[in-house]
Amino acid sequence: MFSYILKRLLTAIPTLFIIITIAFFMMRIAPGGPFDQERQLPPEIEANILKAYDLDKPVYEQYFIYISKLLQFDFGPSYKFRDFSVTELILSGLPASFQIGGLSILLATFIGIGLGTLAALYQNQKTDYAIMGVAMTGIAIPNFVAAPILSLVFGVYLAWLPVAGWGDGAARNLVLPVISLALPQIAYIARLTRGSMIEVLHSNYIRTARAKGIRERLVVVRHGIKGALLPVVSYLGPAVAAVTTGSVVIESIYDIPGVGRYFVNAALNRDYPLVMGVVIFYATLILMMNLIVDVIYSFLDPKLRVGA
Template sequence: MAVVAVVVFMLLRLTTGDPAAIIAGDNATSQDVAAIREKLGLDRPLAEQFVIWLGRLARGDFGESFFFKKQVSELIAERVEPTLALATSTIVLTVLLAVPLGVLAAWRRGTWLDRLVMGFSVLGFSVPVFVIGYLLIYLFAIELAWVPVQGYQRLRDGLGGFLVRLILPSITLAVVFVALIARITRASVLEVLNADYVRTARAKGLAELPVMLRHVLRNAAVPIVTVIGVGIAVLIGGVVVTESVYSIPGLGRLTVDAVLARDYPTVQAVILLFSVVYVLINLLVDLSYTFLDPRIRY
């Protein structure tokens, strides 16, 4: 985390761009810009700025956004819910679709079903997310008017509106993750399907479903869970295209807006947050290995 903190702080200061000039606006004079720079403390030496930031960080204070006149922690808190909701619904949808599809493809390897699933997988990887988004919007929001074009409704404002507004963004995002996880699932299951213990289970007369669930899927789970874990981390930090296409005010958009505006306190805080999330998710994934495969010990 310390490395992340130093790298983020230095990268932001060393890239071109001046938040004071952005804040001041196009009609501002050099004096206005200088006054704002001084007010934000950007005229101080880098080392001093870093120490001040670290000191605040140690007290759990991410500071105030240069632009929003709000505490960064408050800004992040506002944006966490949409991102978490989108990530959760996408992952649930992905797991519900991708794992069965991957298992089916492996189980019926070489058949039309396998080729269909893998064909979808290639398509899911190849078509850009925003194209899928626009196509879904055109069909389901404009032509059929079944769901809204854009926006996010908070859960406390009604479950119906909350769910309806998540349908298209979740499907859009899930397409690529279903493609990825179905492929990984297929490969993992194929590997296990050829294992001796599966042959033994079948030879003992076990039905195909228990063989797949108890012996195949459980032993193929480690790589699948790893990819799902990475997927969750990616979803929390990197869904800016989907958030933009559907106008969802989540963390991805906050990050991009903050980077474009050179809002240093906000960028630093969200990057630190993302790194914490990555570390935690990786830790959970690593711990889950011991439950999925008792042979793994730490």
């Protein structure tokens, strides 16, 4: 297992390098520059600013300078957030994004698996149709529609919860963002679990367990769910990375100081170092989550167990 993990980590290095290279040149190809929206500066001052950030050099030289600094774990300063480095900005936004995203994915996993299992056990019955109908609604309604509706109902009309603000992560401030972020994930996980569970419940080893007289509840809990979780785990790998790093829509609607807002603002303002920093962090998280998914696979299905 250790050798497999080490091999995957070594394989991830060139993958990450390719992502960094593509992202770097895509940012430079896009029209506009980081200081185009500033008020008109005298040519000598503008030249000094460009020189200070190495933007006066050819793109390929900027690339090698950036890579050399990156090898020293230096992500550089932000062009727009003065006196802040990219590392400081990302670290400042991570607690909020991790808290919202982590709670959302946990909520989505437990509820989604439960609803999907229930729908599979009552296949083609009213319970199944009702759960899948709600799931399709959750998939069809995007976050930017669901979040304002929840805020309007529970924050404005009922006045049960705050409609915006972080409040240092207070529980009341977490409820609406977490639910808004979890709703689509619940729907996807429920559908995946239902489809996989139906297939597992018709497999030979489930028939054998039933033939031995094992109670249906134990058949589902001990054998069915474990086999049905494989596609769900596959989905959760990138989903955890995407949700945990924050949704810019949710963070904007509920005024949450997370990484997502930094990323979009940096892209709009051509803040190259901050965009690159978030891209590198996001890509690394996805690669690590895919590795964790493969390791979990080996525990769920011994046939997929990787070599030691």
